[in-house]
Amino acid sequence: MNRIKKIFYIIIGILSFALGAIGAFIPLLPTTPFLLLASFCFVKGSEKFDRWFKETKIYKRHLENYVDSRSMTMKQKVSILLFADTMIAFPLIMLENIYVKIFLLILVIFKYYYFMFKIKTINEE
Template sequence: MRGAKKILYITLGIFFLVLGSIGALIPVLPTTPLLLLASLCFVKGSERVDRWFKDTKLYKRHLERYIEARGITMKKKIIILLVSDTIIVISLISSKSIHVKIFLVLLMMIKCYYFIFRINTIKEE
């Protein structure tokens, strides 16, 4: 049974890694949380796979500093917010459904709150 759990964690890790990789290219998907989930799954699944993941450019670029410093720089926050808000605003303008528009506005508000008040801002090196 223990082997099945490891396989499940590795499989989930790969799934979140793929989604996080897509998120690195398409700003609508949240890259960092998905890669954090992948990392958690790899830690629980296999020490070897976890070491491999932590040696990837994707991990080093999107997670390493966040995990070490427990935050991101103001510049990165602004870039993430601008890119994601631009895509959300385009969707907001093109949508005809009031329910979708309300959802998108709420999404923007929650995202901005989270980035401003919940994620620590660290100084640039």
């Protein structure tokens, strides 16, 4: 992978980590989706950043369970689902193409199915 792509991934990873860290303290901003994006970007961008990220308290608190056991708390699931629904609502409202709207509705249904039946729910600690 070329250097520009790696730098791009690192920058997006840092921004996502920052938003996720802020979201840990501000209830309206979701934490887990941003941390998942940060993790993805650090894996693609830099082994050094990936190792650093996985040693942070915020990673251990919000993502380690999911990465290790494919499980999340109900709070994490709801946070991700509501954030994704908000993002999907914009094109659903703005676009007039019925096929795109049907696709987005199927996507929302699948997303809820996956989170409720494929990802184990654990108790908050």
